[in-house]
Amino acid sequence: MSHSRRQPLRSLLMGLMLACVCSTSVSWNAQQALSQPSQLPKAPIPTAPKAPVPPALIAQLxxxxxxxxxxxxxxxxxxxxPDFVNSDGLNREALKQTIKAFWQDYQTLTYKxxxxxxxxxxxxxxxxxxxxxxMGSRPFDQGTLQLQSSLKGRQTWLNGRITQQEVIAEQSQMTSGANPPEVKVNLPQEVTVGQKFDFDVVVAEPLGEKPLLGVALEEPITKESYLTQPALKLELLPAGGLxxxxxxPSQPANHWIxxxxxxxxxxxxxxHRLKVVQRSTAAQPKRQ
Known part of the structure; x- marks a missing residue:
């Protein structure tokens, strides 16, 4: 794989992580984060609403x-x-600058x-x-890159503003080309410190005679991880996927897989985001 080809892929991977950040801009967090998750003040945990969602809240969202x-x-x-905090350690100004950079790359974006x-x-x-x-799109390699990102989170509103946010789960996918590999991802949403876990990216259709190249990466969500591009080296993969x-790690953290x-x-x-928690606070394994 040539250096000129690796460079766009590195940029795209960074862009995908920023996409997760910016999906949180409407609902949540973001990722100019600390590898040690920030401790937020405890807020009431919502339950399935027995009453209609308040009109004022619907209007704000x-x-x-x-x-x-x-x-x-x-x-x-x-x-x-102005005092906004989130579970990754992001503040209001850092969120603003991240969203600004992300929006410059995408011609169209739709949030829901x-x-x-x-x-x-x-x-x-x-x-x-x-x-x-x-959902969004941007030019890429004489074609178009399609983005789809999903974020589940919990936020606290007071006086019409978001004061704190916690990420529960998030995942993003980018595709390009006329027939990109259709995949299914198997990864826990949450694991305990030191626990081993499987990361499977299964290709839905038989490969036939077409070779499949790929690479997996694991990175802690830190401020530095947004300033450096990961080294990528694609490898020939066996039939079925990656x-x-x-x-x-041995300490609680948030990682990108x-x-x-x-x-x-x-x-x-x-x-996908992988949350690493202490054994005492972990529930049964959760899958995304």
Whole structure:
């Protein structure tokens, strides 16, 4: 694989991680993060709503989506409190700069937020669990790159602004070409410190005579990981896809687990968040 080809792939992988960051801009967090997850103040955990979602909350979320769809950065950032904090350690200004850079790369972006559950807070605000999807496209290699990103998270609203956010799960996928590999990702959403885990990216269709190239990457979510491009070296993969075994670090952290698969006809890049937690706080293994 030539150096000139590796360089765009590195940039795309960084862009995919930023896509996850910016999907959080409508609903959540982001990733100019700390590898040691930030400790947020405890907020009420929403339950499946027995009553309709308050109209005021629906209206606020609709305005956030509208600002993102129109790429109105100042309007969007105004929905975040000056004291905004999130589970990755991102502040309001860092979020603004990350979104600005991401929007410059994409011709079209569509954000859509769905309320999963909600609860009121003692201060008169809301804690709401949402799922946000982001779809977009950008020019790439004489063609078009398609993005689809999904984020599930929990945010606290007070006086019409988001004061804190926690990421529950997130994943993104980029595809290019007329016939990119169709894949299914098997990865836990959460593991305990030191635990081994499987990362499988299974190709849906038989390869036939077409060779499949790919690489898997694991990176802690840190501020530095957005400033440096990971080294990539594609390898010839066996039939069926990419199958790896990883081991969680010895301390709680958030990691990106990513894969690039290239085949005649197209390319697919996937990236999922893996949460590493202490054994005492871990539930049963969760899969995405």
């Amino acid at each position: 609709a305005k956030v989506d509208a600002a993102a769809n129109q790429k109105s950065l100042e309007t969007l950032i105004d929905f975040y409190s 937020t769905e309320v999963l559950s909600w609860a009121t807070t003692a201060q008169g605000g809301y804690t709401v669990e949402t799922n946000t999807t982001v 199958f790896k075994v990883g081991q969680a 990513s894969a690039i698969l290239v085949q005649e006809g197209g390319m697919t890049i996937v990236s």
